[in-house]
Amino acid sequence: MVESETPLARGSLRVSPELPEMRQDQVEGRWVLISPGRASRPMPHESSFLADEGTCPFCQGNESLTPPEVMAVRPAGAPANGPDWTVRIVPNRYPAVMPGQPVLISPGQVGAVGVHEVVVECPGHVPTATSLGPTHLESVLGLARDRVATLSSDPSHAWVQLFKNAGAAAGASLFHAHMQILTVPEVPHRIEAMLQRVESVGHCPVCEQIRWELEKKIRIVGEREGLIAFCPFASGFPHEVWICPTAHQPHWEGMPSKLLDGLSRLLWEVLYSLEKRLGLFPHNLVMQGSPRFHPLANHGHWMLRILPRLNGIAGFEWGTGMLINTVAPEAAAEGIRTLLGNS
Numbered sequence: 001m002v003e004s005e006t007p008l009a010r011g012s013l014r015v016s017p018e019l020p021e022m023r024q025d026q027v028e029g030r031w032v033l034i035s036p037g038r039a040s041r042p043m044p045h046e047s048s049f050l051a052d053e054g055t056c057p058f059c060q061g062n063e064s065l066t067p068p069e070v071m072a073v074r075p076a077g078a079p080a081n082g083p084d085w086t087v088r089i090v091p092n093r094y095p096a097v098m099p100g101q102p103v104l105i106s107p108g109q110v111g112a113v114g115v116h117e118v119v120v121e122c123p124g125h126v127p128t129a130t131s132l133g134p135t136h137l138e139s140v141l142g143l144a145r146d147r148v149a150t151l152s153s154d155p156s157h158a159w160v161q162l163f164k165n166a167g168a169a170a171g172a173s174l175f176h177a178h179m180q181i182l183t184v185p186e187v188p189h190r191i192e193a194m195l196q197r198v199e200s201v202g203h204c205p206v207c208e209q210i211r212w213e214l215e216k217k218i219r220i221v222g223e224r225e226g227l228i229a230f231c232p233f234a235s236g237f238p239h240e241v242w243i244c245p246t247a248h249q250p251h252w253e254g255m256p257s258k259l260l261d262g263l264s265r266l267l268w269e270v271l272y273s274l275e276k277r278l279g280l281f282p283h284n285l286v287m288q289g290s291p292r293f294h295p296l297a298n299h300g301h302w303m304l305r306i307l308p309r310l311n312g313i314a315g316f317e318w319g320t321g322m323l324i325n326t327v328a329p330e331a332a333a334e335g336i337r338t339l340l341g342n343s
């Protein structure tokens with residue numbers, strides 16, 4: 001197949017801003033429906049950020065309400081589990097998995113052993129840490145990186161997921177800004193399928209997509225320190241953004257401080273501009289790397305996915321696995337660039 005015939009080449013520009021399009025994502029092979037006409041439907045999301053009633057276990061001063069901390073950013077010599085901290089990792093009080101050694105119960109049935117922890121992003125009772133600036137965000141991501149690096153070095157954790165649910169519509173049960181780390185003893189099907197897809201097509205589709213984005217320059221939001229932020233061609237969510245290294249890198253948890261600085265600034269810029277445009281908006285952050293002990297581990301290309309959750313995932317999406325996105329990625333990228341003054 002010659003380069004100009006690839007789906008990305010054919011679909012790099014919209015035929016008409018009003019015409020709904022189906023687009024195929026080259027990383028997973030899934031199709032999405034880009035349907036801007038549905039964007040006029042009202043999308044209230046303020047109710048996603050109602051402050052909790054009662055005492056917040058993540059607020060500074062309430063450290064005794066969480067299990068003893070695993071790690072924290074605090075001044076040298078300050079005692080663990082005291083109030084003097086800026087970022088804190090604690091075990092989840094309601095874990096989805098339990099500590100232990102992986103055990104096969106029967107084919108297709110294994111014990112759900114692993115680690116489920118919370119990264120409390122800041123001491124104050126705020127719903128996002130965006131207001132604290134990119135330097136604070138770097139502390140959050142730095143502590144999460146170090147914890148994920150430790151967990152990933154243990155082969156019993158086949159997959160280590162760092163993610164964030166912000167707002168009730170994105171799955172958050174607590175108002176206070178936090179991320180989560182959850183490990184499972186099996187590589188999830190979706191990750192396995194992505195690695196196998198790279199094996200079957202013979203090259204990394206993320207690298208290919210980045211090449212196209214750099215050439216077309218219509219969906220790029222920003223670039224820093226060998227990282228690129230862009231609205232992917234087949235975005236499944238309105239204003240979806242991916243941040244990834246322009247060079248092929250399977251693992252993110254060993255990233256040096258310069259890269260971490262670039263990642264934190266890009267992430268902050270994207271969140272800041274989206275917040276400016278949408279107000280507080282429910283969203284998920286999903287850090288996707290590569291399983292360290294998998295034979296195809298080098299096929300993975302790490303990325304941080306920012307997934308605004310402005311529309312529900314409803315019957316059509318569950319029935320087909322096909323997401324309906326009401327904002328064309330080209331328009332989303334232009335909007336973010338304009339707000340950042342990068343246009």
Ligand SMILES: [Zn+2]
Pocket residue numbers: 056057058059060124125126176
């Ligand atoms: Zn709080």
Ligand SMILES: [Zn+2]
Pocket residue numbers: 204205206207208247248249300301
């Ligand atoms: Zn790659």
